[in-house]
Amino acid sequence: MSLSEKVLTGDVRAAARLMRDIDDNRPSAVTELKQIYARTGNAYIIGITGPPGAGKSTLVDQLTASFRKQGKKVGVVAIDPTSPFTGGAILGDRIRMNRHATDDGVFIRSLATRGALGGLSRSTSDVALVLDALGMDIIIIETVGVGQDEVDIVKAAHTTCVVMVPGMGDDIQAIKAGILEIGDVFVVNKADREGADRTARELAAMLEMRDTPQGDWQPQVFKTEAQRGTGIDELVGEILTHRDHLFSSGLIETFLRERNERHFVDILRDSLYKHAMAFMDRTATLPRVLDGMADSSIDPYSAAEEVIAEMLGYDPQSV
Amino acid sequence: MSLSEKVLTGDVRAAARLMRDIDDNRPSAVTELKQIYARTGNAYIIGITGPPGAGKSTLVDQLTASFRKQGKKVGVVAIDPTSPFTGGAILGDRIRMNRHATDDGVFIRSLATRGALGGLSRSTSDVALVLDALGMDIIIIETVGVGQDEVDIVKAAHTTCVVMVPGMGDDIQAIKAGILEIGDVFVVNKADREGADRTARELAAMLEMRDTPQGDWQPQVFKTEAQRGTGIDELVGEILTHRDHLFSSGLIETFLRERNERHFVDILRDSLYKHAMAFMDRTATLPRVLDGMADSSIDPYSAAEEVIAEMLGYDPQSV
Helix, strand or coil, rough: CCHHHHHHCHHHHHHHHHHHHHHCCEEEEEEEEHHHHHCCCCCCEEEEECCCCCHHHHHHHHHHHHHHHHHEEEEEEEEECCCCHEEEHHHHHHHHHHCCCCHHHCCEEEEEECCCCCCCCCCCCCCCHHHHHHCCCCCEEEEEECHHHHHHHCCCCCCCEEECCCHHHHHHHHHHHHHHHHCCEECCCCCCCCCHHHHHHHHHHHHHHHHCCCCCCCCCCCECCCCCCCCCHHHHHHHHHHHHHHHHHHHHHHHHHHHHHHHHHHHHHHHHHHHHHHHHHHHHHHHHHHHHHHCCCCCHHHHHHHHHHHHHHHCCCCC | CCCCHHHHCCCCHHHHHHHHHCCCHHHHHHHHHHHHHHCCCEEEEEEECCCCCCCHHHHHHHHHHHHHHCCCCCEEEEEEEECCCHHHHHHHHHHHHHHHHCCCCCCEEEEECCCCCHHHHHHHHHHHHHHCCCCCCEEEEEEEECCHHHHHCCCCCCCCEEEECCCHHHHHHHHCHHHHCCEEEECCCCCCCCHHHHHHHHHHHHHCCCCCCCCCCCCEEEEEEECCCCCHHHHHHHHHHHHHHHHHHCCHHHHHHHHHHHHHEEEEEEHHHHHEEEEHHCCHHHHHHHHHHHCCCCHHHHHHHHHHHHHCCHHHHHC
């Protein structure tokens, strides 16, 4: 039985193996992914994003527990920023998730932001596909909402929760429009802290000013204390309401098409890049270009055009 | 006179215009960049990276003032995370930099992390080239060290300063190896805060454990209070010592070759992607692929291989 067939029967070890092959960028992983593709699309994907220290991992842990109580299988993809600055907290959080370690209905996978060959958003999509094929009902993608890659990742989620904390004070006024567009649900976590009501009020006010077309989803602000489990049921309820809205409004069609486009284009860009590197290897192009750049006899822009012209067999300038 | 010729005469408005054209992804920008390429390579690039709230912008402001006193022209490329979470503080910092606004010897350029078509590290390299051509002696690139793109960016710097703050407490133990490899100089800023000595000691201890080959650069830890200007002269001195080491050891050759490779490969990947998008436009491929993905009759992996085979005129599988 192939790895993909095993994954489709719910074989957890085969899934872990396939995810490693994806990490290692093995060609066989693509063959397996092709096999499972048609059998995916059943899982509901929830994105959790927010600044370091917002308590995202604790929230993910609580959401996982809540969905498990409903009998749902839960896959978690945690994007660990390789950035050192938040390393400690994240390690701590991961350890906390261990209460689900012996639960067969939970599969947790960490992805490092650095060293992800071929782009993090593609790796995340591929790993989510494997979790989907494995039979997970819910897939939670957790990522720090800093950096372009990280923000792109949550676009793969059906429902995105943006997690904030009180005490961002006046800075909230300066929050850029981007965050308002990314979130379907807003959470003020650590709601026992001073200023939680104010943060929630300000967020709600900004969301109301947002130009929402008639019939579109209007995001709400929820307060949680993930550490104590407070507000989790309400949050889960809102996520399910958003899911219902996606399907009943027909917005799901647009969402899936846009997500498919990003996934396809990610793969295309990634594969083209690999072909270009292989082409340059065969033609020993790189050392020649680097020599030329070193003595300023060639610039990298012209060199890239030349490589592309050779690869494609025509002058790209002429198109 | 072309835009690039004007930039080479030190025309600040022409430089600003060319940077806008780079932002807007205009083909003409590439033509201009080709013209200036051979005339660059004179500026010394300093990378400043560290977590939000470390006081990076204040440090950049002080370094700028210090280099200006030495009569050096200074260009600053500030990567503004589009992430909302730190938005407020960054806006504040930018305003503080305004004390250099009337100084012709200082050119400050902000780049947003989101919306950077074709990758942030490429845009940053291109903008740094323009500043170099404009005659800046020193180019300071400031970026939050979270996210893959942001970390890649500082690799373009001759000297990278990693800025930390006291109060990261026990978390420092969990700091991943990555940070130790990225920095040439380590700075504990806000050194008047409790725990500064401890943070500096712990960092130094970790750096000593690092496996540094004989003759390689051994990074030191410096304490600064950027707000009051304390420790800035020592930091500038260390940056210059690192520069001398780069040149006297011959390491500069390896550094430049690696940087040129990254820049060239970034441009190649970016251009190939644009060609693929144009190819798919001409052949109306995208709607067909998305229809196929929607009814599961095609998977994105096979679809990407087909597009590449058509573009390259051969079966990529056969290579």
